[in-house]
Amino acid sequence: MAGIVVVDDSPARNAVLSAMLRAAGHRVETAATLPGALRQCRCTEPALVLVELLLRHGNGYSLAGFLQRRTGVPAALMVSRQQAAEIRWARARGLAGVLTRPRPVAVMQNRVAELLATQEETG
Amino acid sequence: MRLTGYGVPSPEVVHGVLQPKFRQIEQQCREWCARPSRQRLRPLVSLLGGMAVLARLCRQPASGKCARRALQRLRGNRAVPDRTMVVQCLVMLDSWAGSSTMDHHWRCSLVPLRDTALGALRLPETDGSGLPGPVLQYLALRDCLAGEHCPVRSTAAACAILLADGQKRPDAPRRFAGDMALALESPLTELGAGMTPDDRPRAALHTLYRELSVLIAVQRLRCLALPVKAVRQAQWLILMHLRHHPGDWPSDSLAVLIRHLLGLQWWLMTEAEGKAVDLSPVMRRTGRFLSAWRQACETGSEAVSWLDRSAREGIREELREELYTVARTLPSGEDRPVSPALCTALARLHLTLHCTGHRLLAWWSDTLQQSFLALLQAGGPAGPLWRQRLLAFRSAVLAGPVNGAVSTPATQQPGDHVCALLESVTDEAWLLTALRRSLAQAIAMPVPGLADGPREGVGEQPVEPRQETVIDQLSGGMVHLPDPAAWFDALQADNGASGRTELIRSVVRELTVLEKGARALGVSRIESLAAVLRSVYRQIGVDEGREDAAIMPDRALLLALRRGHAGLLHRLDQAAAWQTISRPQPVIEYLYRSLEAQQSEQPDNALSLPHRCLSINQRLQALVDTATPASVTGERHTLMRTLLHDQARLLKTMAVPDRNRSGQSV
Numbered sequence: 001m002a003g004i005v006v007v008d009d010s011p012a013r014n015a016v017l018s019a020m021l022r023a024a025g026h027r028v029e030t031a032a033t034l035p036g037a038l039r040q041c042r043c044t045e046p047a048l049v050l051v052e053l054l055l056r057h058g059n060g061y062s063l064a065g066f067l068q069r070r071t072g073v074p075a076a077l078m079v080s081r082q083q084a085a086e087i088r089w090a091r092a093r094g095l096a097g098v099l100t101r102p103r104p105v106a107v108m109q110n111r112v113a114e115l116l117a118t119q120e121e122t123g
Numbered sequence: 124m125r126l127t128g129y130g131v132p133s134p135e136v137v138h139g140v141l142q143p144k145f146r147q148i149e150q151q152c153r154e155w156c157a158r159p160s161r162q163r164l165r166p167l168v169s170l171l172g173g174m175a176v177l178a179r180l181c182r183q184p185a186s187g188k189c190a191r192r193a194l195q196r197l198r199g200n201r202a203v204p205d206r207t208m209v210v211q212c213l214v215m216l217d218s219w220a221g222s223s224t225m226d227h228h229w230r231c232s233l234v235p236l237r238d239t240a241l242g243a244l245r246l247p248e249t250d251g252s253g254l255p256g257p258v259l260q261y262l263a264l265r266d267c268l269a270g271e272h273c274p275v276r277s278t279a280a281a282c283a284i285l286l287a288d289g290q291k292r293p294d295a296p297r298r299f300a301g302d303m304a305l306a307l308e309s310p311l312t313e314l315g316a317g318m319t320p321d322d323r324p325r326a327a328l329h330t331l332y333r334e335l336s337v338l339i340a341v342q343r344l345r346c347l348a349l350p351v352k353a354v355r356q357a358q359w360l361i362l363m364h365l366r367h368h369p370g371d372w373p374s375d376s377l378a379v380l381i382r383h384l385l386g387l388q389w390w391l392m393t394e395a396e397g398k399a400v401d402l403s404p405v406m407r408r409t410g411r412f413l414s415a416w417r418q419a420c421e422t423g424s425e426a427v428s429w430l431d432r433s434a435r436e437g438i439r440e441e442l443r444e445e446l447y448t449v450a451r452t453l454p455s456g457e458d459r460p461v462s463p464a465l466c467t468a469l470a471r472l473h474l475t476l477h478c479t480g481h482r483l484l485a486w487w488s489d490t491l492q493q494s495f496l497a498l499l500q501a502g503g504p505a506g507p508l509w510r511q512r513l514l515a516f517r518s519a520v521l522a523g524p525v526n527g528a529v530s531t532p533a534t535q536q537p538g539d540h541v542c543a544l545l546e547s548v549t550d551e552a553w554l555l556t557a558l559r560r561s562l563a564q565a566i567a568m569p570v571p572g573l574a575d576g577p578r579e580g581v582g583e584q585p586v587e588p589r590q591e592t593v594i595d596q597l598s599g600g601m602v603h604l605p606d607p608a609a610w611f612d613a614l615q616a617d618n619g620a621s622g623r624t625e626l627i628r629s630v631v632r633e634l635t636v637l638e639k640g641a642r643a644l645g646v647s648r649i650e651s652l653a654a655v656l657r658s659v660y661r662q663i664g665v666d667e668g669r670e671d672a673a674i675m676p677d678r679a680l681l682l683a684l685r686r687g688h689a690g691l692l693h694r695l696d697q698a699a700a701w702q703t704i705s706r707p708q709p710v711i712e713y714l715y716r717s718l719e720a721q722q723s724e725q726p727d728n729a730l731s732l733p734h735r736c737l738s739i740n741q742r743l744q745a746l747v748d749t750a751t752p753a754s755v756t757g758e759r760h761t762l763m764r765t766l767l768h769d770q771a772r773l774l775k776t777m778a779v780p781d782r783n784r785s786g787q788s789v
Contacts, residue, residue, distance in 0.1 A: 054700065059697060060700060061699055061700055062693060062696045069608065086699065089695075089699040091604070092605040093696075
């Protein structure tokens with residue numbers, strides 16, 4: 001199973017999503033800040049980074065773009081209300097994809113698996 | 124003379140018995156001042172504050188002054204490690220000693236009730252039944268409070284607090300507090316149930332104040348059962364707010380607040396019959412939230428800092444942590460209350476919207492969804508019975524528009540209570556819609572109007588068409604602007620002059636589209652930056668319509684452009700994430716200075732203020748020269764305004780030393 005780093009400054013959301021992904025058999029690490037995310041990416045060499053869009057300081061687009069450029073790990077954005085414009089901007093920024101949550105566990109797990117499969121194909 | 128009974132002491136008792144005790148506390152205070160200790164400060168301040176309040180209740184000004192003097196000595200002693208607590212205590216006493224309506228009400232109602240209560244309390248130590256004296260006394264007071272037409276309930280409650288406070292056995296206050304509040308509960312619940320949106324404007328504030336005073340008294344009784352000091356502090360804050368701004372407090376907010384407090388009490392009440400549930404973390408958070416809320420209400424500005432952050436940020440963080448605490452502290456096991464999370468969160472949503480506007484909705488609904496998900500996940504704290512209650516909640520809240528008042532009978536279910544909270548936001552239909560969808564999605568149940576539960580797109584929130592267009596416009600048709608690093612790498616690669624020119628032209632085209640889109644949508648900060656970047660390209664000879672342009676910018680200007688594009692991308696990210704877009708002035712200034720430095724071959728930092736002012740003036744002139752009269756009002760308007768703003772600021776900066784100089788000469 002793939003390694004995933006979840007970047008969100010909300011402990012509750014981090015915990016929920018981590019539990020969800022671990023249940024699907026992924027190896028999950030969490031980070032709340034950019035330095036933490038960089039550290040996790042360097043240490044664990046994940047297959048995917050999931051970044052929350054609405055962060056307390058800064059925003060997810062910039063952070064995901066920076067992480068992707070700096071570490072080379074594909075980064076996807078997590079949003080609470082998915083809109084076509086958000087997907088378009090994420091695509092324009094070169095991000096791996098957009099993940100809407102909360103969803104039923106199975107739907108989210110499938111979406112993550114889909115993102116990982118796409119990255120494997122393109123990578 | 125000795126202190127008999129556990130009720131409100133008479134003046135004689137205070138004079139004869141408590142006066143030496145007060146002096147003893149004062150002596151302790153002096154000793155503490157000689158050898159300060161952080162650990163012993165809090166109990167000492169509590170003792171002194173309690174003494175001052177009690178002295179005032181019992182009309183013993185000498186004792187009150189004694190306590191105040193001791194506190195003032197503490198405040199004036201620089202060796203005291205944490206004087207904030209002392210200052211807070213003094214402020215509280217000052218507010219208590221004022222002559223506002225609340226205090227007047229309390230003081231006036233105290234006198235007749237004290238006699239009534241003391242009459243009831245003056246019971247023999249035993250009556251032959253084997254019960255101890257304090258129990259008999261509290262039973263008598265409870266009967267007094269439970270009377271249907273008790274005219275002075277607030278003072279009765281105050282006496283009950285004193286009675287409960289005076290108990291030495293640790294289990295007694297809990298039992299007393301629970302029973303006393305039980306006696307007061309039925310008249311109080313009428314307030315929340317009887318108030319409809321139509322009635323609210325007609326509801327007299329003094330009625331609410333009176334009921335609130337009773338409510339706060341009951342809440343304090345509840346707090347005695349759970350050692351939560353923060354809630355008491357929060358209620359003091361509410362009282363102080365009412366005292367200082369009685370006219371500013373909207374009655375509907377007060378009603379919501381009262382309902383919120385009633386909700387907490389209701390749950391404590393329910394659980395008091397069975398196993399006690401410790402809600403103290405939730406209530407402590409409530410206290411902190413209320414203090415932040417009050418601060419935000421008073422300042423009325425998001426720019427005011429609070430704990431080194433803006434008030435809005437502080438409240439946002441507070442809410443996040445609060446919901447997290449609610450979810451985390453709920454006891455595990457079956458048939459435990461999930462409803463406190465719902466009630467507190469929903470009530471607080473309304474409060475939040477009152478003080479911070481609608482911008483928090485997306486975040487809030489998201490957090491609520493996450494909390495529900497955590498609460499209702501397999502093996503989570505919500506047992507089968509609570510799932511059924513949530514079903515009732517769903518059918519009550521989600522079945523259709525909530526019309527009018529929702530009754531709150533004695534046998535109410537959690538859903539009814541939440542309905543009563545939601546009823547207060549019926550004027551905000553969009554909010555109800557959003558709440559219904561997010562709640563339904565989180566609870567993973569079918570919703571009327573939405574086919575068969577959660578599916579793709581269910582979570583989409585309604586957004587204004589204009590907002591949607593902003594994002595679409597800003598994200599549509601861009602290739603190079605979203606990835607400036609790749610673009611600059613391509614530019615520096617050896618593509619030949621024509622390749623470079625075509626590359627730059629495509630970027631200029633994107634900038635033109637962006638500028639026009641941003642102008643049409645009123646996003647002036649992005650429009651200004653895009654316009655400046657385009658004008659930089661124009662000045663170095665690259666424009667859309669010119670075929671002869673093939674200039675490769677030098678290294679310094681390339682760096683400036685790179686920085687300008689990074690700044691633009693940052694602001695586009697902010698716009699796409701619905702965040703406040705940063706001011707573009709620093710980037711604009713940097714770009715202009717780099718361009719002018721290249722043209723005049725003068726170092727950037729060599730420009731003095733008058734020269735910078737002059738250069739801005741020249742930029743304005745250049746813009747006016749290159750623009751037609753019709754486009755000055757449209758295309759260049761925002762940029763000119765930005766430049767003029769900078770120029771005005773610089774002129775002001777220059778004017779201040781001149782004025783000082785002229786003042787000195789006079």
